[in-house]
Amino acid sequence: MPLATTSTGGNEPLLQENKPAAAEKHTSVSGAVFNVSTTIIGAGIMSIPATLKVLGVIPAFILIVVIAWLADISVEFLMKFTYAGKSTTYAGVMRESFGRLGSVLVQICVMTNNLGDVLSGNQPEGSEHLGVLQKWFGIHWWNSRAFALLFVLVFVMLPLVLFRCVESLRFSSAVAVFLAVLFVAISSVMAISALFQGKTETPRLLPHLDNKASFFDLFTAVPVIVTAFTFHFNVHPIGFEMDKPSDMTSAVRISLILCGTIYFTVGIFGYLLFGESIMSDILVNFDQNSGSPLGSVLNDIIRISYALHLILVFPLLNFSLRANIDEFLFPNWPVLAKDNTRFLSLTFVLLVVSYLAAIAIPNIWYFFEFIGSTSAVSLAFIFPGAIALRDIHGISTSRDKIMSTVMIVLAAVTSVIAISTNVYSFFS
DSSP, rough: BOOGGGGGGGOTTOOSOOOOOOGGOOBBBBHOOOHHHHHTTTTGGHHHHHHHHHOOOOHHHHHHHHHHHHHHHHHHHHHHHHSSOOOSHHHHHHHHHHHHHHHHHHHHHHHHHHHHHOOOOOOTOOOOOHHHHHHHHHHOGGGGGHHHHHIIIIIIIHHHHTTTTTGEEEEEEHHHHHHHHHHHHHHHHHHHHHHTTTOOOOOSSSSSOOOOOHHHHGGGGHHHHHHHTOGGHHHHHHHBBBHHHHHHHHHHHHHHHOOOOOOOHHHHHHHHGGGGGGGSSSGGGGGOOOOHHHHHHHHHHHHHHHHHHHHHHHHHHHHHHHHHHHHHHHHHHHHHGOOHHHHHHHHHHHHHHHHHHHHOOOHHHHHHHHHHHHHHHIIIIHHHHHHHHHOOTTTOOHHHHHHHHHHHHHHHHHHHHHHHHHHHHHHH
16 A cells, blocks of 8 residues: 655654554444544534524434434545545545645644634623532632643543544543433433423424524524534544444444434433523533422533533544644654654643633634534535545546535535624624
8 A cells, every 4th residue: 555645645643654554453343433423422412402492303303314414425435535545634635636725724624623622611691600519619719610620631631632542542432422321311311300290391393483584593503513513534543543444434324323313312302401491502501400409410410421521522622633733734744643742742732722722711602603614514514525526536426426516515505604694693
């Protein structure tokens, strides 16, 4: 197998210099499922119930299914052209098709998308939401936001981000998936209990359209779900540690089914619990007074479990963020994993920047809306579709080209409408 060269996109900084032989690969399908699922779920699950409030249950379900299906097709395009070429990275595949500009666009989108996820936090304007530790022990310096984040950064995140192989994160990813499932399970129990007590609200099956603006507001929900299914920046690091391409295809499809089920379950039960009062981040709803000791305990468990989930998501997002920053800044340097000084320096700088930004910018959810309409939709649909249409290896079928065109057109139209609507709402 030919070596990956700088002219074709270079090497994934944390991967082998060439496409590894089967004997060198060791990632199992289950390990890949955990890593892909953890990358997918991330913080996106928190906004899914709000999309059901905007869209209604039926359109939201259809949209989740369609976007998951298109995500599977876009990954198929990426892997097909990766194995047909010489590169082992997303940026490299784009470089093969569109030159240096293509690889730079991917790197910028990955850095924008992942940096936003890495820095995620939420503090609604005009309200204060105490952390679980502050609720239990009162407000002290040692359980403040700044100190708690610093403790987690040093003793949990730092050891995990020092791993130089995605496969090494499979156990933390498995725990992250379990915590997300626990969140879904507790939410479901609470919703079913409220249903029997007659305290739930009937979910709206279709959107409520009362004026022209409401119709265009529906498009703002699309980028949220697209962001929730954007994991393409980790396809190459995970895929090239597996025995064969079909294993990655299986892992991706299992993960999409699992995550799609989790998303819709959280959405429907979250809607049952909170109805029209659902916040853009449903975790804020679980901070409200439940009215019973058991409900308060369940609220705390949900908040803790998801906080731990997000902590374990960080290393996977940081993995691709660090790799793309290195590839962008040092395209002709040796492999990052083999350069201890550069690897450690970049790792520590990213941790420090992430910490300072998380303290200074506790609310970036408006930023997420624009990420979903730009970098996320480009990584998930526009770039893979463009690669298949460019077809430099002559391997795209008629079906591939039709699907690529559909993906690009749908992504572009919905993104333009969503951005325009958000801008209009911001200034109106």
